[in-house]
Amino acid sequence: MAREFMLQLAFLILTLSILYVVHNLRKRPPQLRFRNRTRDNHQSNRHLVQGSRLLARARSISQRPQTMAHARNAIIEADQALSLSPRDPAAHILKALALDLMGHRTAALSVKRAELKLAVNRRRRVDSAVEDLVEAVRLSEGRNTAALCSLGECYEWKEMKEKAKEAFQRALDLEPESVKAHNGLDRLGP
Template identity: 55%
Template sequence: MAPEILLQLALLTLALAMFFVIHRLPKGALTKLRTKHRATLLSNRHFVQGSHLLDRARSTPHRIQSLNHAKSALLEAEKAVSLSPKDPAPHVLKAMALDLLGHKTSALRSLDLALSTPRVRSIVGKERGDALVKRAELKLGMNRKRRVDSAVEDLVEAVRLSENSNTRAYCLLGECYEWKGRKEEAREAFENALRVQPDSVAARHGLDRLSL
């Protein structure tokens, strides 16, 4: 039998199989698929809107307007979370809005959810690194003494994920090592920050402190 005929038969068989599978699916299963798709689209819409509001909250110089935008961003993030609770992105957005509003504990909790298994598998590379840096910042801001080791773990992983290009991660890592009395490791972290960003003021100040 000619190869062209075999190929046509294979395609016909596949089409028939797909036809029977679709028509044998229970109506409830099809409804569930449509509902899930609709929920994902709505979640993405709320996430995008919340991201725009968060940018406006960060950029406006007026505190009251900034807080109002942050509150609106939080509402959009919560809607996205309710529709797609397994998606880490809305949890990260929620954490950023909560942080701007001064709710550090709740912000940390949202980042913990975003970076928990299995959600964290959906965040890759620099995005995961940025989330880890933000979580480290919150940990250090809330209780440096108790959380510094946990923050170091986040920052080391952030540097690895960001391919050694995350200046903020290096600077925070240097501050952690400095606070723990590990001066050589702190110096190396600040020097790495300067390698990535030669005009980093935080890194320069860190090295100056270590030279005293």
């Protein structure tokens, strides 16, 4: 009788502990997701503020080399904000304004159109986006890092690794500190 009582007590404790764990696990993930989302949002906002400051500084400077450097840094900050929250329109606007300031008006429009096509339906629109990005690279005479990085991503999605590596490498040749190009080459491997 004592043995049965101990066995029942053990099963009761086991059942209660399982219920406790299941109850707490069900509550935890939304909290964790919320924390990660707010942390990413704060980091994204920090990059947007920094990029906006750089863009304002670029507009206020009359010397062309410094203007280009600040605009390029604003694009880098916009790319970092986009990597954290890709649907944030403020980051897209900041990037377009910086490209416009650098004189890449037509290329900026082509890149933006390609990014919108990919955001709407990546699988069906990759070929169309590649056409836009190839045109953007041609119009900028191969000097648009954003277009080259987006082109590399499209080639990567189409599993055309050699062309993707080539596009990312060309972007790195133009802008050695490009985070997007470094990440793309790291994903593709040696």
